[in-house]
Amino acid sequence: MSILEYNGAAIIAMAGKDCVGIACDTRLGAQAQTVACDFRKVFKMSDKIFVGLAGLATDVLTMQNLLKFRQNLYELREDRELTPKVFSNVLSNLLYEKRFGPYFIEPVVAGLDENNQPFLSGMDLIGAPVYTDDFVVTGTATANMYGMCETLYKKDMEPDQLFETLSQALLASLDRDALSGWGATVHIITKDGVTSRELKGRMD
């Protein structure tokens, strides 16, 4: 058993035309046992930055608090908002600080930059980042999610189409993974605001 697979998670972030979407499942388990079905792993850091944290639940919650702390300090000192790229670097730096005793999380960052263009990044548990312009996935069902995204993804999708694509990709991936599922939440971020929806899927 891998420590990263103890609680279970599935997160996809996808880019569209002047928008990004990020979706996660809502299962919290203790190996085979399901403990909660409302444990969201995607957090809003600001109107333009969302972060998805997959992995050990305790580290997910701790990292969320730590990121909030660092974001507040940045905004107080610099008197301006964090941009997604800088936020991603902060996260990467935080993870590498614990290089020899890491946080067991593999995050994704989704947001809109200063020009309201989509930004996506993913990283491993010690902070090695990857920047893409299409999609990033993380969690216990990555093999499924990569397959679904490669098949369903198209460039420059409008927000409504992005929502459909993202939801179908996630829902189909969850079904074949025992450790994720039990509900899903999708956020679509545009310059005019965020739309969040709950998905109805198999509750098993």
Place this chain on the structure above:
Amino acid sequence: MARRYDSSTTTFSPEGRLHQVEYAIEAINNAGTCVGILAKDGVVMASEKRVTSGLLAPTKSSEKTYKLCQHAACNVAGLTADANILIDQARLRAGRYEYQYCEQIPIEQLVEHVCNYKQAYTQYGGLRPFGVAFLFAGYDAHHGFQLYQSDPSGNYSGWKATVIGANNQAGKSLLKNEYGSSSEEKEGEMKVEGAAEEIAMPDVNEALRLAVKVLNKTMDATATSPEKMELFVMSLKDGACVHKILNKDETQKVIDEVEAESSAAGDS
């Protein structure tokens, strides 16, 4: 005679004084005035902006008021360089508290932390004290809106209304007469506990006008204008603290209201 005892911060004089600390306080009495007034629905802080040169580049959002966390802010009188260190300390402390407890730091604890930091420089290390006095404005669920003042010695106290910086005595005497207009009003020094027991606590708009009135008295120039002062208001909106620095038009409006009041009352 005091000379022998005034170069080291960590030595008392025979009269039981710490001269370095007192000299630090002197440094602040030459700095731009800051007024703080507690209102029933918020806290108001007004400060004198000393523009030394027209060539100075415009600062970020403020040069006197600093946000410490979502529910606290402070005004500075004294050496800005010293203040920057302390403000950073306060921000870190507030952030760490929230990280540890997932709750906002109570204002007095934040003030006490900054003051303890200042006190260390009056007792250890042979370093000089910080030449800064602060006005802290904050809100917490335990005691509502609060106003605190701190000085280089690390001493602090809670106030309903107070003044620091140049001509603070003149400012304080005006406040003594005009704040609350209640006869049993003391100097206004007390820890604010719970809701306003004093009948005549002003609201934020009255407090703003009173603050401008105090600044008019303490500032050297006879004509007051929005460029020379900075007005800050902290209030609650939908349960969360809102920090607002009034823009030029809003500041002018308050100045005009104070003008109208004083000419109507026939003040000189």
